[in-house]
Amino acid sequence: MNERDVSNRAGYKVGVRDHFMIAHSFRGEVFGPAQKLHGATYVVDVEFRRADLDPDGIVVDIGRACDVLKATLGALNYQNLDELPEFAGQNTTTEFLARTIFDRITAAVRTGKLGPGAFGIETVKVTLAESHIASGTYEGRLT
Amino acid sequence: MNERDVSNRAGYKVGVRDHFMIAHSFRGEVFGPAQKLHGATYVVDVEFRRADLDPDGIVVDIGRACDVLKATLGALNYQNLDELPEFAGQNTTTEFLARTIFDRITAAVRTGKLGPGAFGIETVKVTLAESHIASGTYEGRLT
Amino acid sequence: MNERDVSNRAGYKVGVRDHFMIAHSFRGEVFGPAQKLHGATYVVDVEFRRADLDPDGIVVDIGRACDVLKATLGALNYQNLDELPEFAGQNTTTEFLARTIFDRITAAVRTGKLGPGAFGIETVKVTLAESHIASGTYEGRLT
Amino acid sequence: MNERDVSNRAGYKVGVRDHFMIAHSFRGEVFGPAQKLHGATYVVDVEFRRADLDPDGIVVDIGRACDVLKATLGALNYQNLDELPEFAGQNTTTEFLARTIFDRITAAVRTGKLGPGAFGIETVKVTLAESHIASGTYEGRLT
Amino acid sequence: MNERDVSNRAGYKVGVRDHFMIAHSFRGEVFGPAQKLHGATYVVDVEFRRADLDPDGIVVDIGRACDVLKATLGALNYQNLDELPEFAGQNTTTEFLARTIFDRITAAVRTGKLGPGAFGIETVKVTLAESHIASGTYEGRLT
Amino acid sequence: MNERDVSNRAGYKVGVRDHFMIAHSFRGEVFGPAQKLHGATYVVDVEFRRADLDPDGIVVDIGRACDVLKATLGALNYQNLDELPEFAGQNTTTEFLARTIFDRITAAVRTGKLGPGAFGIETVKVTLAESHIASGTYEGRLT
Numbered sequence: 001m002n003e004r005d006v007s008n009r010a011g012y013k014v015g016v017r018d019h020f021m022i023a024h025s026f027r028g029e030v031f032g033p034a035q036k037l038h039g040a041t042y043v044v045d046v047e048f049r050r051a052d053l054d055p056d057g058i059v060v061d062i063g064r065a066c067d068v069l070k071a072t073l074g075a076l077n078y079q080n081l082d083e084l085p086e087f088a089g090q091n092t093t094t095e096f097l098a099r100t101i102f103d104r105i106t107a108a109v110r111t112g113k114l115g116p117g118a119f120g121i122e123t124v125k126v127t128l129a130e131s132h133i134a135s136g137t138y139e140g141r142l143t
Numbered sequence: 144m145n146e147r148d149v150s151n152r153a154g155y156k157v158g159v160r161d162h163f164m165i166a167h168s169f170r171g172e173v174f175g176p177a178q179k180l181h182g183a184t185y186v187v188d189v190e191f192r193r194a195d196l197d198p199d200g201i202v203v204d205i206g207r208a209c210d211v212l213k214a215t216l217g218a219l220n221y222q223n224l225d226e227l228p229e230f231a232g233q234n235t236t237t238e239f240l241a242r243t244i245f246d247r248i249t250a251a252v253r254t255g256k257l258g259p260g261a262f263g264i265e266t267v268k269v270t271l272a273e274s275h276i277a278s279g280t281y282e283g284r285l286t
Numbered sequence: 287m288n289e290r291d292v293s294n295r296a297g298y299k300v301g302v303r304d305h306f307m308i309a310h311s312f313r314g315e316v317f318g319p320a321q322k323l324h325g326a327t328y329v330v331d332v333e334f335r336r337a338d339l340d341p342d343g344i345v346v347d348i349g350r351a352c353d354v355l356k357a358t359l360g361a362l363n364y365q366n367l368d369e370l371p372e373f374a375g376q377n378t379t380t381e382f383l384a385r386t387i388f389d390r391i392t393a394a395v396r397t398g399k400l401g402p403g404a405f406g407i408e409t410v411k412v413t414l415a416e417s418h419i420a421s422g423t424y425e426g427r428l429t
Numbered sequence: 430m431n432e433r434d435v436s437n438r439a440g441y442k443v444g445v446r447d448h449f450m451i452a453h454s455f456r457g458e459v460f461g462p463a464q465k466l467h468g469a470t471y472v473v474d475v476e477f478r479r480a481d482l483d484p485d486g487i488v489v490d491i492g493r494a495c496d497v498l499k500a501t502l503g504a505l506n507y508q509n510l511d512e513l514p515e516f517a518g519q520n521t522t523t524e525f526l527a528r529t530i531f532d533r534i535t536a537a538v539r540t541g542k543l544g545p546g547a548f549g550i551e552t553v554k555v556t557l558a559e560s561h562i563a564s565g566t567y568e569g570r571l572t
Numbered sequence: 573m574n575e576r577d578v579s580n581r582a583g584y585k586v587g588v589r590d591h592f593m594i595a596h597s598f599r600g601e602v603f604g605p606a607q608k609l610h611g612a613t614y615v616v617d618v619e620f621r622r623a624d625l626d627p628d629g630i631v632v633d634i635g636r637a638c639d640v641l642k643a644t645l646g647a648l649n650y651q652n653l654d655e656l657p658e659f660a661g662q663n664t665t666t667e668f669l670a671r672t673i674f675d676r677i678t679a680a681v682r683t684g685k686l687g688p689g690a691f692g693i694e695t696v697k698v699t700l701a702e703s704h705i706a707s708g709t710y711e712g713r714l715t
Numbered sequence: 716m717n718e719r720d721v722s723n724r725a726g727y728k729v730g731v732r733d734h735f736m737i738a739h740s741f742r743g744e745v746f747g748p749a750q751k752l753h754g755a756t757y758v759v760d761v762e763f764r765r766a767d768l769d770p771d772g773i774v775v776d777i778g779r780a781c782d783v784l785k786a787t788l789g790a791l792n793y794q795n796l797d798e799l800p801e802f803a804g805q806n807t808t809t810e811f812l813a814r815t816i817f818d819r820i821t822a823a824v825r826t827g828k829l830g831p832g833a834f835g836i837e838t839v840k841v842t843l844a845e846s847h848i849a850s851g852t853y854e855g856r857l858t
Binding site: 017019021022023024033034036037038039040041042043077078079080130131132133 | 160162164165166167176177179180181182183184185186220221222223273274275276
Binding site for chain 4: 737753756
């Protein structure tokens, strides 16, 4: 299996939800009026996937997963993303932010913030709903 | 009945939904981190209420109601509300924006933009969901 | 209180949900392309309201309310409403159908189909969502 | 206006959402299989209503409202309600629990836990969704 | 990789939502009362997936995706599907219609209607919710 | 393809939804307050997937799928899972229960309870939402 592949094995998932609210603007004609400074609420769903449950019978502790998600989104919440150095020169689109949150959540898993049982997690999927009709997603392996 | 009263008569309602995305900031300690420039997606539900149906058997034409709602939200969509003269010195909270949209929708009803049948509408309710867990509403008479 | 008034007393509500799927067409220019034979899924929410709970601590038995709602919608489900004699000459709009279901549900309450405890119900509200963005409602007293 | 009346004046609302998970059983034939020990997740929506906004332009601080709701539900979360003395001899139905939470939230408002601005709140509505198809509500004045 | 395979590579998705309303009937005993002429509202979710973002940082322009989805559904909206030659002899089930819309959306991608950046899209998933409790999906490669 | 793999071929899905309500408790420090007897409502989504439609143009009869799901959940509904012999010594977490329901639904498919056309189903996914912010899933092949 290529390191870019996500697992297609049978398995378990746990999903948790939270949200954050930001301002930003985009560069590029394709964005039309969204080139102006505007904002969004993103309702974020994170799914953790693994082939087998841990000895407690869980994919990951839901309480801890909620805490890590809240901390991850807290670093973005109530920010103007145009002013954050980490996003300089980057369009902070919904799908790009899904990848950003994926990178931060998977780093938290690897450093043990979801507990030792969570090292069995294989793939993570992050979906940001920007409204009742549009969303962006990134899914990848926990390398 | 006082002009500030909303009807409590039996009756009919039609509801329509759309959304808009803006940037803004608040003034006042109560707002904590929301005093910084941030943003929101507002999913907007508008309900039109009247005691009886018109001769076509409707409260209001749903297609026209959607068009008027889209036009109303279009004037706010992709804006930084802090820069709009109409909101100078005003916290554009969710509940305040619900009232703003109520005022604009009811003005559109009164000037015939929803058709002559819509003159029978008695009360209008506008709800803005700012996330999956929080919302603001204004409801009033169509004076 | 006028018989057309709905209560504005403090009180309790129970809500239940089900759905039905029909074909129909409308007469009148206001309906545009909906003058053609088309159809809809209606997701129906019924709310029963009363000032005080019955001796069992309920507004109405939720199981019985679900059964009565299913039976009521069953008479409409999978029908072409244009061919039902009861709707001859009538536009079966979302708000009109909300009233139709209100009339049938309240008749069921009065004839004891929701049990003797349900005689304490004062008002009923019926909402039909025809899509994720549009709905129609009728609310009235249980006379 | 009778003290049992809820306002029908034009006005503003703010709504917040959280949830809790409990075990309980009911007494009474009407409950059928729910007479056995079982449980429920209740997704709770609380709406605060008032005629006018406070000087900050809000009905109530959404953050504080979320905190008070979480604290209120925290006293019930992960409990077997059959064992709580406060509910002895009482069927803890969805609509009864809506009233319980209403009483606790309104007490919190009166004792200033939502801030001095919240003394202007006139009515509160509490809805508990026990599933995707059933809910219970209590609405009353903040006396 | 077989041409019938969908990618299981890590990657990005964008999803958009709209709806349409039709009449139809089914042939076959398995359909029971749905053999009669009835109808449905379909709430449609389309997901576009690709391994990497385009130079603007997007999977596809959400505005353009919404326009193409609306145009695609517009050809079916307010129709009696039993009378459309393209569906002669075919049960227009929810899952069949998901495939129909998949075929039309992917044709629009291939002919450039979502812009040149959209040529990088690898798979498309189309889900039609026919009610709050039932849905049909087709997912395939953009060949 | 390994027997633990789920298909990544292009294909069709049908999804159906129902719910059940139970009491239970967990063993293990990771569960914190959930070690006490509490309960949950689980809203259950089951997706059936196959590469091609059957001769009637369906993945599976939605009516039959709803009936099998209701019967499967009926065996758990209104139970205290701590007292069921089949779960002795097992934490009945959301993800574990998703697997339990997967096993029972796929057994029903194999024994013909969804009809002979359903033998073409390749994979099944079961998701249990325990609240508006958390869920558990099991997905596997129909071996």
